[in-house]
Each structure stands twice: as structure tokens, then as C-alpha cells.
Amino acid sequence: MANLSAMRQSEQRPERETSAEHFRGSAPLLAVRDVSKRYASGQGQTLLALDGISLHVAQGEFVALVGPSGCGKSTLLSIIAGLEDATSGAIALHGDAQAPRLGHVGYMPQRDLLLPWRDALGNATAGLRVQGVARAEAEARARALFADFGLSGFERAYPAALSGGMRQRVAFARTALVTRDLMLLDEPFGALDALTRAALQRWLGQTLARLGTTCLLVTHDVDEALALADRIYALSPRPGRVRLERRVPLPRPRTHADLAHPEIAALKAELLSALLDETALADAPREGGAR
Amino acid sequence: MKTADPIPRDEAKTGATSPAERTAASATAQQRGPSLAALAWNGYGLRVAARRTLASLSAVWPSAVAVVALLLLWQGYVVASGVDQQLLPTPGAVWSALTTQRDALWANTLVTLWETLIGFGAALATGIAIGVAIDLSPWLRRALYPLLVASQAIPLIALAPLLLLWFGIGMTSKAIVVTLMCFFPIVVALADGLRGADPELIKLFRSFGAGTLRVFWSARLPGALPALFSGIRIAIAYSVIGAVIAEYVGAQAGLGYYMTLKMHSFSTVGVLATFVVTALLSFALFALVALVERLALPWYYTQGRAGGV
Numbered sequence: 001m002a003n004l005s006a007m008r009q010s011e012q013r014p015e016r017e018t019s020a021e022h023f024r025g026s027a028p029l030l031a032v033r034d035v036s037k038r039y040a041s042g043q044g045q046t047l048l049a050l051d052g053i054s055l056h057v058a059q060g061e062f063v064a065l066v067g068p069s070g071c072g073k074s075t076l077l078s079i080i081a082g083l084e085d086a087t088s089g090a091i092a093l094h095g096d097a098q099a100p101r102l103g104h105v106g107y108m109p110q111r112d113l114l115l116p117w118r119d120a121l122g123n124a125t126a127g128l129r130v131q132g133v134a135r136a137e138a139e140a141r142a143r144a145l146f147a148d149f150g151l152s153g154f155e156r157a158y159p160a161a162l163s164g165g166m167r168q169r170v171a172f173a174r175t176a177l178v179t180r181d182l183m184l185l186d187e188p189f190g191a192l193d194a195l196t197r198a199a200l201q202r203w204l205g206q207t208l209a210r211l212g213t214t215c216l217l218v219t220h221d222v223d224e225a226l227a228l229a230d231r232i233y234a235l236s237p238r239p240g241r242v243r244l245e246r247r248v249p250l251p252r253p254r255t256h257a258d259l260a261h262p263e264i265a266a267l268k269a270e271l272l273s274a275l276l277d278e279t280a281l282a283d284a285p286r287e288g289g290a291r
Numbered sequence: 292m293k294t295a296d297p298i299p300r301d302e303a304k305t306g307a308t309s310p311a312e313r314t315a316a317s318a319t320a321q322q323r324g325p326s327l328a329a330l331a332w333n334g335y336g337l338r339v340a341a342r343r344t345l346a347s348l349s350a351v352w353p354s355a356v357a358v359v360a361l362l363l364l365w366q367g368y369v370v371a372s373g374v375d376q377q378l379l380p381t382p383g384a385v386w387s388a389l390t391t392q393r394d395a396l397w398a399n400t401l402v403t404l405w406e407t408l409i410g411f412g413a414a415l416a417t418g419i420a421i422g423v424a425i426d427l428s429p430w431l432r433r434a435l436y437p438l439l440v441a442s443q444a445i446p447l448i449a450l451a452p453l454l455l456l457w458f459g460i461g462m463t464s465k466a467i468v469v470t471l472m473c474f475f476p477i478v479v480a481l482a483d484g485l486r487g488a489d490p491e492l493i494k495l496f497r498s499f500g501a502g503t504l505r506v507f508w509s510a511r512l513p514g515a516l517p518a519l520f521s522g523i524r525i526a527i528a529y530s531v532i533g534a535v536i537a538e539y540v541g542a543q544a545g546l547g548y549y550m551t552l553k554m555h556s557f558s559t560v561g562v563l564a565t566f567v568v569t570a571l572l573s574f575a576l577f578a579l580v581a582l583v584e585r586l587a588l589p590w591y592y593t594q595g596r597a598g599g600v
Contacts, residue, residue, distance in 0.1 A: 081498050103500020113492045117513045117590040130499040130509065158590055178499055 027095025028056040029181055029214050030080065035089030036239075037075055049075050051239035052089070057182065062208065062215045062252060064225035067235030068275060073218040076240065077186050080216065081107040093181065103131060106179030110187045112171040114159040120170050121146075121155040127178035138177070145173050148207060165196045172204065176213070183208075185217040189224065198256075201227055205253040222271050226264055227254055234274045244274045380560040388564040395549065396568050402545040404572060406462050406534040410469020414526060417470065418477025419519075425478070426485040427507070443475050447533065451540040465537040465545070472533035473526035480522025484515030517591050520584040527580045531573040546572075 037050040049072035057063045067073045078084040080091055082101035093099040114123045124145070125138035133141075146152050149169045159167055168188065175183060188204075189197040205228050208215055219225055225232045226248060234244040249263050258264065362382045368374075369381045376384065389396065421439070425432040447468055454464040488511040496506045538547025546569055553561030585592060 078494070083494055083497055102498060105498070107495065107498035109491055109495055111491060113489065113495050115492075115510070115513065117516075117588070126496075126509070127499040130496060130501045130505055158593060160590070160593055 029059045030057040031092045033090045035086045038087045048239040051241050053242055055233055057214060057216050060212050060214055062228055062230045064217045064229035064232045065235060066219055066222055066225045066232055068237050069220055071235045071237050072240035073235055074186050077184050077218050081105050081184055104180050106175040106183040108175040108185045108188050110190045112167040114167055114170060116159055119156045119158050123170050124173040127174050141177055149173050164192055165200055168200060183213050183215045187219055209253040222268055226268055234271050384560050385563045388560045399544055399546050399549040400568055403534050406465040407469055407530045410466035411473055411530045413470040414473035418474040422478045422481030425482055448536055451537045455541045460541055460543060465534050468537035469530050469533035472529045476522040476525040481515060481519045484518025485511050488514050516588055524580055527576045531569055535569055
């Protein structure tokens with residue numbers, strides 16, 4: 001299992017349905033069961049951010065979580081990455097709730113967070129280096145990915161010299177290199193302008209479909225979810241609850257034209273009405289939307 | 292046309308080029324291969340270097356004019372007012388004192404330089420150690436910070452005689468004054484720099500499986516280096532003064548000692564000549580630190596030029 005990413009570098013198309021699936025029966029790659037998160041909000045008060053979230057992601061699947069700002073979706077992603085603990089509930093990788101997730105799950109934040117003192121290659125390999133991969137091997141693996149990511153020729157360029165879209169692709173490469181089974185994307189296009197975002201979404205959809213990476217994307221953009229995901233969960237405003245789960249009826253990767261498909265349009269309307277449900281908004285706490 | 296120009300910086304500057312343009316840009320970069328991209332990069336580097344040299348010349352120009360104007364004013368005043376040149380010598384007299392007392396000044400400069408370097412080296416080591424320690428331990432931060440601030444309230448001119456009693460008239464007492472004067476800005480700058488690390492970046496490194504020390508070493512410390520260098524620049528500017536004050540209080544050699552000698556023989560011109568040497572020494576050390584900083588943090592300066600970050 002640990003070698004999956006290594007295999008992916010050597011042969012562009014690894015066999016995804018490897019041992020793990022067979023040995024562990026029908027357990028999905030990621031299972032989130034009844035996860036709640038309660039924060040202390042000062043003066044003995046607590047704030048319920050997530051309320052009994054259950055979801056799953058199968059091997060090779062692309063799942064999107066759509067929700068309004070402040071619904072706790074980024075918190076959920078942090079919990080899945082192992083960066084925060086849930087107040088209650090369980091998270092299992094391959095059916096194993098004890099499986100370590102820090103250092104095993106690829107995590108892609110909204111901002112590229114490139115280190116200004118490292119060149120593109122140094123940034124792309126930052127995660128691998130933390131995980132003890134020797135520099136030469138890490139760089140060889142990153143170089144193999146750079147052509148695919150449209151970064152050839154910019155290996156030695158520093159982040160200050162790269163455009164926003166290129167920086168984000170370096171950040172994607174960094175995440176892809178440390179991803180063993182699951183990649184978590186936390187609004188990865190949020191900091192980009194609209195056109196760069198559209199181009200990068202399309203590129204990401206194609207690249208991830210080709211690599212067969214299992215993904216969980218968090219976004220507030222229904223179109224983004226429809227463009228990229230196999231399956232979509234809609235979350236309610238805080239406290240976050242799963243309000244709706246829908247499968248997107250078209251194969252991936254999708255084109256911009258696919259988004260005009262009547263079935264997709266109908267799905268979009270359904271998702272938006274679930275997300276914009278006025279009654280739910282009225283019950284929801286009104287305090288400002290910290291992500 | 293941007294796509295015809297393989298220089299990546301231009302793309303970064305304009306920010307949002309259209310996706311089609313960007314794809315085309317990366318496609319041409321791929322065709323040309325890394326060597327051409329590197330070539331373009333170097334060409335760009337040369338242009339930047341040329342522009343910077345011009346920029347630094349134009350930066351030096353006003354201060355040169357100011358210095359010359361000041362010297363002329365000084366000379367003019369002394370000549371015109373007919374003031375006793377024993378009391379206020381002309382710049383020309385100071386210059387001739389500098390040349391005639393060259394050997395004595397040089398020998399004493401070496402002593403002061405040596406004390407400064409030892410004291411500054413100790414300040415650097417303790418400053419970095421304390422800065423890191425109070426960063427890694429909130430308990431130590433709370434315990435040490437008030438002490439550090441209080442230490443800066445001690446007038447060194449009053450402490451120097453005590454140090455003289457405790458450590459003797461040699462170099463040690465001078466080096467200690469320099470250390471006390473220099474370590475504080477280093478501690479504060481480093482601690483603030485480390486504290487300013489982006490929490491999201493720390494989170495990202497933790498997601499890689501990095502522990503506290505790894506996060507510190509790979510993400511936080513390099514990011515704090517520009518702040519650390521700011522502290523070091525402040526410290527080095529003070530360092531020579533520290534040594535001179537300590538020598539002034541009691542010494543057998545050094546620029547501060549030489550100043551007292553000249554003062555006691557009522558040689559104003561000798562004192563002023565020593566001031567000049569002190570200033571030059573401070574300036575040289577400051578320039579050296581600035582040079583080391585440029586060499587150590589090339590990314591920081593290119594970044595600053597590119598986007599004003």
C-alpha cells in the first residue's frame with residue numbers, strides 16, 4: 001500500500017484494485033462514521049461545528065463536499081487528514097479506524113503555501129523529504145511528474161517567478177507525491193482568478209482521472225463539484241450535517257460542454273436548492289463564517 | 292507579447308494571463324527545454340544585476356552629496372568664524388591627524404575589532420539559542436522575556452566599571468559589554484520571526500507527518516531568517532559602540548582607550564579622528580552583515596523586487 005505512489009511514478013497507469021481492496025473485503029477506502037466536532041468558544045460555551053457526519057469514498061472515486069462558508073467542511077478535512085481530532089465518531093482507512101492518517105493522506109490547502117526559499121523542484125519534494133525520501137530519489141519522482149503538470153523547464157524557478165496557476169500546480173505536485181491512497185483538496189482553486197481556476201479545474205480533472213487518484217474535494221462552488229466529482233455530498237450550514245448525497249451521471253473527466261447537459265443542470269438546481277434552503281439558514285447560528 | 296517571452300517573471304508580474312496564453316507559454320517552454328529556459332533566466336538575472344548596480348549607485352549618490360556638503364559647511368564655519376582650531380579643528384586637520392596617527396589608530400582598531408567580534412559572536416550564539424528556546428517553550432518565554440527586557444534597562448555605562456572589577460581590564464569585560472548590547476535585538480527579532488510563521492504552512496507540514504522539530508527546521512526557521520537578519524543588522528550597528536564604551540571606562544588598548552588618551556592631552560583633533568575610525572568600523576561591519584544576508588537569502592531579495600512582498 002505504501003508503495004502505491006512509487007508505482008504510480010514508474011508506470012503511469014498502476015493497477016488500482018490492488019491487495020487492499022481484496023484483503024479488506026468491501027470496506028471503502030475512506031469511511032467517516034458519525035463524526036461530530038465541538039469547539040470551546042470561550043466562557044464555558046461550546047460551538048458545534050460538525051454534527052454526525054457520515055460519508056464514504058471508494059477506491060478511485062472522486063467525491064466532493066459542497067457547503068456554505070462556515071459549515072465546517074474544512075474542519076472535517078483537517079480531521080480526516082489527522083490534523084485535528086473529532087469530538088466523537090470514527091474515521092477508517094480501508095476499514096481500519098486505527099490506521100495512521102498524518103503522513104499517509106495527501107492534503108492540499110487553499111493557498112499554495114510554497115516555500116519562497118526553495119525552487120519549484122524543492123517545493124514539490126518538500127513532503128517527500130519530510131517523509132525521509134532521499135533528495136535524489138525525491139527529485140527524480142518530482143521530475144517525472146513535472147512534464148504532466150506543465151512545469152518542465154521551471155524546475156529551478158523560485159515561486160516568486162511563477163504565475164498563480166503554476167504555483168498551484170507545483171503545490172498539486174507536492175501533494176500528489178505524498179499521496180498514498182487518498183488526496184484531500186481544501187478549496188484548492190479558491191485563491192485563483194476565475195479563468196485560471198477554470199483552466200486548472202479542467203487540467204486537474206484530466207490529470208486525476210488519468211492517475212486514478214482517489215479524491216475528496218471540499219468546495220463552496222457547486223459547478224466545481226459538478227465538473228470534477230463522481231459523487232457529491234451537500235452539507236448544511238453550521239452545524240454541518242449531510243443534507244443530500246447525489247451521484248453525477250456523467251463519466252469523468254468532463255468538459256465544459258458536459259456542464260450544460262440537462263441532467264447536470266437538474267442536479268445543479270437540486271443541489272443549490274438544498275444549499276440555499278431558507279428555513280435551514282434561519283435556524284443556523286449567525287456568527288461570522290470562519291472557515 | 293508575453294507568450295513570445297520565455298521569462299517566467301513577466302508572467303508572474305502580470306498575474307492573471309489567460310489560461311490559453313499560459314498553456315501556450317508552458318508549451319513553448321517545454322519545447323525549448325530546460326537549457327533555454329535557464330538561459331532566459333540568466334539573461335534576466337544579468338539585466339536585474341545591472342539595474343541593481345545602477346539603483347545602488349543612485350542610492351549612494353544623495354548620501355555622498357550630503358557628506359560633502361556637511362564637510363564644506365564645517366570647514367567654512369571654522370575658517371569664517373575664526374574659532375580656536377584647538378577647540379574645533381577643520382575637516383582637513385582631522386584628515387591629516389588620521390594619516391599621521393595611522394599606525395596607532397590601526398593598532399587600536401584591531402583591538403576594538405577583536406573585542407567586537409568576540410562579543411558579537413557570543414551575542415549571536417546566545418541570542419539565537421534564547422530565541423529558539425523561548426519559541427519552543429511557552430513556559431521559557433514567560434519566564435525569560437521579562438528578564439530580557441529588564442536586562443536592557445541596565446545602563447551599560449554604569450555596568451562597565453563593575454565588569455572591569457569582576458573580569459579585569461582585559462578584553463573579557465569589553466566583549467561582555469558588546470554581548471549585552473547586541474543579544475537583545477537578536478532574540479526579539481528571531482522570536483518574532485518564528486512566531487510569525489504561517490499556521491497554514493505548519494499545518495501542511497504536519498500533514499506530511501512532520502514533528503515539531505522538523506516543522507521548525509524545514510518551515511519555520513528558514514522563514515524567520517529575514518527577521519533574524521534585521522535583528523543582526525541592528526545589533527552589529529550597536530556592537531562597536533559597546534566596545535568603545537567599555538574601553539572608555541577602563542582599558543589598556545582599543546579605540547575607546549585611544550580617545551581617552553587624546554582627550555586627556557586636549558587633542559580634539561585626535562578624538563575626532565578616532566570618531567571617524569569608529570564610524571568607518573561600524574559601517575564596514577554593517578556592510579559585511581548586509582552582504583552575508585544577500586548571499587544567504589537570495590530568495591528574499593528577488594521576491595521583494597518581483598512583487599514588493
